[in-house]
Amino acid sequence: MEPTYRNGRFNFCWRLSYxxxxxxxxxxxxxxxxxxxxxxxxxxxxxxxxxxxxxHGKLIVNGQELDExxxxxxxxxxxxxxxxxxxxxxxxxxxxxxxxxxxxxxxTSVKRIVGTPLW
Amino acid sequence: MVRPKWIIIGALIIGLxxxxxxxxxxxxxxxxxKQFQRLxxxxxxxxxxxxxxxxxxxxxxxxxxxxxxxxxxxSRSMSRTYSPxxxxxxxxxxxxxxxxxxxxxYDLNITLLQEGKAEVxxxxxxxxxxxxxxxxxxxxxxxxxxxxxxxxxxxxxxEVIEVLxx
Numbered sequence: 001m002e003p004t005y006r007n008g009r010f011n012f013c014w015r016l017s018y019x020x021x022x023x024x025x026x027x028x029x030x031x032x033x034x035x036x037x038x039x040x041x042x043x044x045x046x047x048x049x050x051x052x053x054x055x056h057g058k059l060i061v062n063g064q065e066l067d068e069x070x071x072x073x074x075x076x077x078x079x080x081x082x083x084x085x086x087x088x089x090x091x092x093x094x095x096x097x098x099x100x101x102x103x104x105x106x107x108t109s110v111k112r113i114v115g116t117p118l119w
Numbered sequence: 120m121v122r123p124k125w126i127i128i129g130a131l132i133i134g135l136x137x138x139x140x141x142x143x144x145x146x147x148x149x150x151x152x153k154q155f156q157r158l159x160x161x162x163x164x165x166x167x168x169x170x171x172x173x174x175x176x177x178x179x180x181x182x183x184x185x186x187x188x189x190x191x192x193x194s195r196s197m198s199r200t201y202s203p204x205x206x207x208x209x210x211x212x213x214x215x216x217x218x219x220x221x222x223x224x225y226d227l228n229i230t231l232l233q234e235g236k237a238e239v240x241x242x243x244x245x246x247x248x249x250x251x252x253x254x255x256x257x258x259x260x261x262x263x264x265x266x267x268x269x270x271x272x273x274x275x276x277x278e279v280i281e282v283l284x285x
Contacts, residue, residue, distance in 0.1 A: 033282055034260035035226030035242035040282075079285075091283065106283035 001041045002095040004028065004070055005117065012118040013039070022110065023047075023089050025061075026070075029113045031091065041117065042091035042105065043070070052090050053081035054100075070094055082107075089113070148229045151237055151265060151272045155224045158183055162222045164214060166248075177214060181207045185266055185273040192279040217255070220247035235267030 005011070005028075013030045023029055023044050031040040045068075046052040046061050053060040054077040059068055075096040084090050084107050092105040161180045164173050181203035188206060191198040201209065214220060225242040232238065240262050247255045264276035 031282065034258050037226070038242060038258045042283075104283060106285040108283050112282065 001028070001043070001093050004043075004094045005041055013115040014118045015115040017116040018110075018113060023113055025066075028117055029089075029091065030115050030117060031108055032112045032114050039114065040091075040104070042093055044089045045092050046084055046090035048084055048086045048088050048110075050090075051081050051083050052079075054079040057096065071096055073097065087111070147231055147237070147267075147272070151229050151239060152227060154183055154265070154272050154274075155227065155239075155241070159222050159224055162210065162214065162220065164217065164220050166218045174211065177211055178207060180210060182271075183274055185268065185275045188274055188277065190277045192281075193284075194279065194281045216250055217247045218250050220245070220255075237265045237267075237272065239263045239265065 017029075025044055025047060027044045029042060029044055031042060032038075033040050045059055045066075050061050051063070055065075057075040057077050059066045060081070071094065073096075077096060077100040079100065088107045088109050090105075090107050093103060095103070158180060161176050161183075184201070184203045184206050186202060187200050188203070189198065189200045221244075223244045223246075225244065226240075228240040230238045240260070243259045243261045245255060245257045245259075249255060260280040260282060262276075262278045262280055263274055265272045266275045267273075
């Protein structure tokens with residue numbers, strides 16, 4: 001999630017973020033990767049039942065290009081359109097300078113989201 | 120009118136039964152944990168390990184697997200059934216590429232089902248160094264199905280759970 005969140009930094013997980021609401025687009029979320037202690041920090045870019053794609057580094061949701069103000073450089077990712085399942089979100093890290101193949105991103109169940117970073 | 124003596128005896132019998140059932144279930148869970156400890160021990164290797172001793176150690180992992188064990192990894196579009204001998208051969212081939220490797224299991228969530236079957240959800244952490252010099256560190260959530268064969272819990276199905284599906 002560089003540069004938004006730097007490696008080696010310390011943070012807390014606010015577990016009550018989605019007690020009464022669902023994750024929204026552009027939310028930075030903490031996703032349970034394995035067990036109770038291993039988590040990922042990613043940003044939600046698309047919601048359930050939406051179609052997502054990347055075209056020359058531009059985020060395309062339901063056929064429309066969306067702004068990503070947290071990305072301040074150009075990159076050249078291309079991903080064919082795919083539909084997100086109901087009860088899932090599509091998450092991507094902010095560090096788009098790495099090749100797409102080396103970046104860990106994709107659709108995940110909303111149930112795996114344990115909260116949001118406190119700061 | 121039931122005598123207090125019989126109430127006490129009945130309560131003791133029920134208590135012993137509950138304790139016995141709990142102990143039995145815990146005993147099976149302990150055995151399952153032990154199997155994963157063995158897998159971790161037999162797969163791990165250090166650069167200073169004697170090659171022959173290490174190969175003999177890896178050979179033991181056959182004992183941990185049922186006759187046909189299906190390994191599924193959806194992120195790699197892979198699903199294949201292996202015999203214990205194939206698992207051993209495959210493990211030997213993969214592990215030979217590492218000079219150092221540790222495989223540790225955490226957060227084992229064991230569910231005992233009926234008729235000698237169990238399901239385990241766990242975290243697997245792999246750390247190592249390839250012979251090329253590259254470092255490896257990966258964490259996976261893994262779901263396993265085990266079956267009890269002659270008092271031993273053997274791995275029947277292993278699924279690497281895909282958390283982010285591209």
